[in-house]
Amino acid sequence: MPNVFGTPHKGTGHATQGGDPADSPGASRFGNHEQVVFCQDEASGLRAIIAIYSTALGPSLGGTRFFPYASEDEALTDVLNLSRGMAYKTALAGLDLGGGKAVIIGDPAVDKNEAMLRAYGRFIQSLNGRYYTACDVGTFSEDMDVIARESDYVTGRTVAHGGAGDSSILTAFGVFQGMRAAAETVWGRPTLRGRRVGVEGVGKVGHRLVEHLIQDGADVVICDVNEAAVERVRAAHPEVEVVADTDAIVRTDLDVYAPCALGGSLNDETVPALKAKVVCGAANNQLAHAGVEKSLADRDVLYAPDYVVNSGGVIQVADEIGGFNFDRAKARATGIYETTRKIFALADDEGVPPAVAADRLAERRMTEIGRLRTILL
Secondary structure: OOOEOOEEOOOOOOEEOOOOHHHOOOHHHHOOOOEEEEEEEOOOOEEEEEEEEEOOOOOEEOOEEEEOOOOHHHHHHHHHHHHHHHHHHHHHOOOOOEEEEEEEEOOHHHHOOHHHHHHHHHHHHHOOOOEEEOEOOOOOHHHHHHHOOOOOOEOOOOHHHOOOOOOHHHHHHHHHHHHHHHHHHHHOOOOOOOOEEEEEOOOOOHHHHHHHHHHHOOEEEEEOOOHHHHHHHHHHOOOOEEOOOHHHHHOOOOOEEEEOOOOOOEOOOHHHHOOOOEEOOOOOOOEOOOOHHHHHHHOOOEEOOHHHHOOHHHHHHHHHHOOOOHHHHHHHHHOHHHHHHHHHHHHHHHOOOHHHHHHHHHHHHHHHHHHHHHOOO
16 A cells, blocks of 8 residues: 555644644644645556545545646645635535545646556545545546545546536536526626626536526627637537637626636736626636735625535535435535525625625534534434
8 A cells, every 4th residue: 555645643633744743844834624645656656635624514525636736835735725615615515524625746638547546546545434536627537437446435426337427517507506696696687698708718617607608698708728628619609709818808898707717817917807797607716815805896896706606516426425316416506596695695794705705604604513523422
């Protein structure tokens, strides 16, 4: 069995590289995470990090991202941010699950192999159910089937293996529900009919979101670094407008901007240029840094917190753990509309940006329900 380089130090809330956390200069890097595990299997080329932010509500759940990070530090920063977001996401989705995430360092098109995925599955198994994995950027349901040959804690599997299949289906559906709630808040009606919506990134989730928008009567503008993804959308919907890149789409006259690519798209450069009155998209960690949410509010732009509206995917894969039923999962994902409305109302009542209101609501649930775990059974 390969070695696990990072292990939890009981009672500290941090993972360390060995020794006492108080003496470790790197301990604070992990913030309030319960556990951070560094995984390496030299023979297969596996280098991975598993981050568990919270198990207050139950076992942590979050996908595995396979990405060619420039450094281990860059991968660590990403997995810490993503796992924290997953804890808040599962809390607001009403799931009895905590938040975790994993990253595999490498180019999935070149480096991914069976031995690597199975070695990774062994590491997941070694956590004894504290972390369930699923698909993310660079991984697919077929990969989950391979990982599951070594671990019992895998979801997002193919239909042939009893899974739900592509979680982007309910991710896009949930984003659309959040967008309807935003439209109702800003324009008085829960529809995008006649609105101009810019979708940045038309990959697994984005192209499905375009379908919902077209069916609802929206005018759609798209961009993507992948020309094949753009052409797939244009082939189905030639009326869709295409612009060159993110810089162009944020400066386009839009009613709604939907970031559906990688995170950090809302930053000190894009927010001042943004013409849309609503931001609602599928990408994780859309706010490049703390304070961006206030900049959006100051410009009277309504921001639908990403981890609220994009929770349809986690709802789908979570349902799979107990035996998947699509209608049941879709019904829960429909609730994203009401949750988003509730957050907008809370933000208005408390005079804070929606991102702050969402955090407060998630933290309240983690505290109130997590407290029950102190009752001895």
